[in-house]
Amino acid sequence: MAIEHADVLRAAHLARVGLSEDEATGYVDDLSRILKMVDQLQAVDTQDIIPLAHPLDATQRLRPDEVTEHSQRERFQACAPAVTDGLYLVPRVVE
Amino acid sequence: MMQWETVIGLEVHVQLATQSKIFSGASTAFGAEPNTQACAVDLGMPGVLPVLNENAVAMAVKFGLAVDAEIPETSLFERKNYFYPDLPKGYQTSQMAQPIVGPGKVEITLDDGSTRSVRIHHAHLEEDAGKSLHEDYHGMTGIDLNRAGTPLLEIVSEPDMRSAKEAVAYIKALHAIVTYLGISDGNMAEGSMRCDVNVSVRPKGQAAFGTRAEIKNVNSFRFVEKAIAFEVERQIELIEDGGQVVQETRLFDPERDETRGMRTKEEANDYRYFPCPDLLPVTLDGAYVDHQRALMPELPSEKRHRFENQLGLSAYDAGVLASSRAMAEYFEAVKDVCGDAKQAANWVQGELSANLNRENLEIGDSPVTAEQLGGLIQRVMDDTISGKAAKQVFQALWDGEADSADAIIEARGLKQVTDTGAIEGMIDQVIADSPVQVAQYREADEAKRGKMIGYFVGQVMKASRGTANPQQVNSLLKQKLDQA
Numbered sequence: 001m002a003i004e005h006a007d008v009l010r011a012a013h014l015a016r017v018g019l020s021e022d023e024a025t026g027y028v029d030d031l032s033r034i035l036k037m038v039d040q041l042q043a044v045d046t047q048d049i050i051p052l053a054h055p056l057d058a059t060q061r062l063r064p065d066e067v068t069e070h071s072q073r074e075r076f077q078a079c080a081p082a083v084t085d086g087l088y089l090v091p092r093v094v095e
Numbered sequence: 096m097m098q099w100e101t102v103i104g105l106e107v108h109v110q111l112a113t114q115s116k117i118f119s120g121a122s123t124a125f126g127a128e129p130n131t132q133a134c135a136v137d138l139g140m141p142g143v144l145p146v147l148n149e150n151a152v153a154m155a156v157k158f159g160l161a162v163d164a165e166i167p168e169t170s171l172f173e174r175k176n177y178f179y180p181d182l183p184k185g186y187q188t189s190q191m192a193q194p195i196v197g198p199g200k201v202e203i204t205l206d207d208g209s210t211r212s213v214r215i216h217h218a219h220l221e222e223d224a225g226k227s228l229h230e231d232y233h234g235m236t237g238i239d240l241n242r243a244g245t246p247l248l249e250i251v252s253e254p255d256m257r258s259a260k261e262a263v264a265y266i267k268a269l270h271a272i273v274t275y276l277g278i279s280d281g282n283m284a285e286g287s288m289r290c291d292v293n294v295s296v297r298p299k300g301q302a303a304f305g306t307r308a309e310i311k312n313v314n315s316f317r318f319v320e321k322a323i324a325f326e327v328e329r330q331i332e333l334i335e336d337g338g339q340v341v342q343e344t345r346l347f348d349p350e351r352d353e354t355r356g357m358r359t360k361e362e363a364n365d366y367r368y369f370p371c372p373d374l375l376p377v378t379l380d381g382a383y384v385d386h387q388r389a390l391m392p393e394l395p396s397e398k399r400h401r402f403e404n405q406l407g408l409s410a411y412d413a414g415v416l417a418s419s420r421a422m423a424e425y426f427e428a429v430k431d432v433c434g435d436a437k438q439a440a441n442w443v444q445g446e447l448s449a450n451l452n453r454e455n456l457e458i459g460d461s462p463v464t465a466e467q468l469g470g471l472i473q474r475v476m477d478d479t480i481s482g483k484a485a486k487q488v489f490q491a492l493w494d495g496e497a498d499s500a501d502a503i504i505e506a507r508g509l510k511q512v513t514d515t516g517a518i519e520g521m522i523d524q525v526i527a528d529s530p531v532q533v534a535q536y537r538e539a540d541e542a543k544r545g546k547m548i549g550y551f552v553g554q555v556m557k558a559s560r561g562t563a564n565p566q567q568v569n570s571l572l573k574q575k576l577d578q579a
Contacts, residue, residue: 014365016178053171053193053376060375065113065150068120069134076138077130086129087237090180093227 003031097335098299101327102307103262103292104254107269108247109279110223110287111154117222117246118145118188125285133225133240139184144373147172151246154278155195155220156379156387158248161272161394162215164199166384172220172374175366180238181225189249191368194219195377201252201272202396203264208410213265214253221247248278254293254304259323263316266290267418271395275420283315290319294326295340305330306340310354313347322347326354398423406436415444421458425465432469435476442468446489463492471500484509484561512563515571518555521563522571525554536576548572 008027012019019027073086082089116123119136136143159166171193174186196218204210225240250269256262270288273279280287295307308330313322325347330340345354393401395417402413416426422443430439447468451461471492475485484504491503504510512518526533529551536547548569555568 014176014367053169053370054372056375058375059378060147062149062152063120063146065115065148066120067115067122069115069122069136071128071131072134073128073130076133076135076140082235084232084237086131087228087232087239088130088180089232089235090238091236092234093180093229093236 003028003035099296099327099331100299100301101257101259101323102254102295102297102304103256103259103323104307105250105252105256105262105265105293106291107250107252107266108223108289108291109158109250109269109273109281111151111246111248112277112279113148113150113154113246115148116244117148117151117220119244121244123245127241129237129239130241133243137183137240137244145188145371147374147377148246151220152195152377152379153387153390154246154276155218155248156384157276157278157391158218158250158273159196159199160384160388160391161276162196162199162201162218164215164218165197166195166379167193167197168378168380169193170195170219170377170379172371172377173368174371175221175368177366179224179227180236181227181240181243183225183240183243187222187224188371188374189221189368190219193376195379196248201265201268203261203268204414205260205264208414211261213255213261213268216251216253218248218250221249223247254295259320259327262292262323263320266316266319268395271418271420275392275395277392286314289314292319292322292326294323294330296327296330296334305334306342308340308342308354309344310347311344311357318347318349321349321352322354325352329354392420395420395423402436406430408436408440412440412444416440419458425458425461428465429469429472432466433472433476435472438472438476439469442472442489446486450493462495463489467492467499474500474504478511478513478564480504480509480511481561481563481565483556483565484511487561508560509562512559513567515567518559518563518567518571519575521555521558522551522568522575525551525558526575529554533576544576548576551576 005024005028008024008031009019012024012027077083077086077088080088111117113123115121116134116137119134121134121137122132124132136145156166170190172188173191175189175191176186178185194217196215198217199215200212201215202210202212223242223245225238225243228237228239230237252265256265266288270281273288274281282288290313292310292313293307294310295305297303297305308326310322310326313319326345333340344357346357347354398417399413402408402416403410406413408416415422417423426439426443429443430436433439447458447461447463450456450463451458468489471485471488474480474488475482480488487507488500488503488509491497491507492500497503497506532547532550536544536551539547551572552565552568555563555572556565559568
């Protein structure tokens with residue numbers, strides 16, 4: 001699978017990573033080589049293999065449905081850039 | 096003129112009634128001060144780890160069992176990635192490839208009483224996002240993350256519905272199931288049930304589906320019906336004018352009864368799902384599923400069948416009484432007190448429902464308790480009071496005049512008079528007081544007499560303040576008037 005300049009920019013945008021044109025060109029090369037390795041893996045017959053969801057051979061522990069966390073709003077909001085009336089403020093989201 | 100067929104599929108998000116969040120120990124209570132119920136896990140602080148709430152799992156499994164679905168032994172959580180300020184982690188923890196509830200089906204009942212089945216594609220667990228408040232906060236948007244991490248069960252149907260009415264019947268059926276199971280309060284106004292509606296049209300007889308539009312966040316039974324009606328008409332007009340429906344997300348505007356296209360972002364659907372490395376696969380063995388099954392209450396369709404087959408109610412009565420758990424429980428309590436299902440059904444659907452509707456109350460808010468109503472019906476059945484007096488007693492109970500039907504009957508002297516001598520006394524008095532009417536009656540032929548006797552019955556009932564037994568009054572009057 002070939003990767004192109006536009007694909008790299010799109011992936012960067014989806015992940016909100018800022019890339020210059022030069023950096024993007026570098027990643028086209030890097031990612032293409034990674035994908036070549038993936039192509040090699042594709043050659044393996046995985047017909048009868050169940051996909052691995054997690055590398056640990058364990059299952060999810062469940063917790064009882066109890067309220068154990070109480071408000072620490074002041075502490076959490078101490079590191080927020082802007083708050084008002086208990087709300088976090090963010091640059092205006094235009095719908 | 097081309098005939099069109101509507102095709103509808105629904106994604107219903109049900110907020111689960113857990114005490115704490117799906118992955119954290121913060122409270123899910125509605126209406127708290129902003130951000131007082133958003134803990135470090137909900138905020139996506141560095142280093143925190145989610146731990147799955149057992150009750151959310153149990154609720155999802157119960158729902159699956161209620162819709163005859165397979166419960167797979169293993170299910171997985173995945174990350175759905177997108178950026179929005181009310182999603183602190185930059186992804187929503189959800190399920191896609193291996194959801195907790197597999198394919199199932201729901202029986203829906205239409206207005207004419209007919210039933211049909213709607214297939215469930217799957218249902219999966221996920222977390223809710225926070226809330227964005229777009230009022231002006233110094234030119235910024237306010238974020239309340241109390242709702243972030245609240246457990247949701249997203250129920251995805253197959254495109255099996257063919258009209259807005261069927262879609263509404265389906266949502267009502269889901270609403271009944273989740274409230275019966277007690278896994279959600281089903282409060283649509285507070286957002287406990289939210290719907291995304293997929294609508295398309297195709298020429299009747301065509302097998303392939305048309306292009307669909309998705310209408311987001313439709314929050315009441317009525318809006319679902321209106322949004323679909325508008326959207327169907329829009330799509331048909333568009334196609335008949337030579338246009339094409341584009342696949343897009345639209346919003347329903349309840350103030351104008353129309354749907355509008357949202358600004359489409361090209362990457363909108365690129366969520367890049369991948370398994371969440373912070374959560375291990377969830378494994379549910381047969382014993383766990385059986386345990387949940389044992390904890391389930393009787394479901395609406397089972398109740399409906401029992402009311403019909405064991406209690407001898409009509410299909411219509413059984414359907415109405417089983418439609419909500421509160422209604423069914425009230426009815427059964429009345430029936431247990433008075434011992435007669437048919438009478439209990441008549442009173443609950445008649446006098447009680449009329450009063451509740453008039454004052455816009457839910458059955459849970461009824462000022463007349465099931466015990467009080469059952470006690471009243473007993474007094475009608477043992478002939479202590481007449482049917483007419485019973486309505487008075489009901490109104491007095493409704494108005495809180497006394498605690499029981501017996502107390503009101505006693506205080507108002509409504510005990511039915513069945514003593515023939517006493518009734519005859521009142522009849523003689525009425526006949527003596529109404530010489531003109533008596534003369535007219537006696538001159539009339541048999542056909543007219545039937546109507547005219549109503550006047551005398553009314554006078555006697557009035558004289559007895561409604562306490563005389565009307566059947567007795569009727570037959571004694573007829574004897575006496577016909578005598579001369």
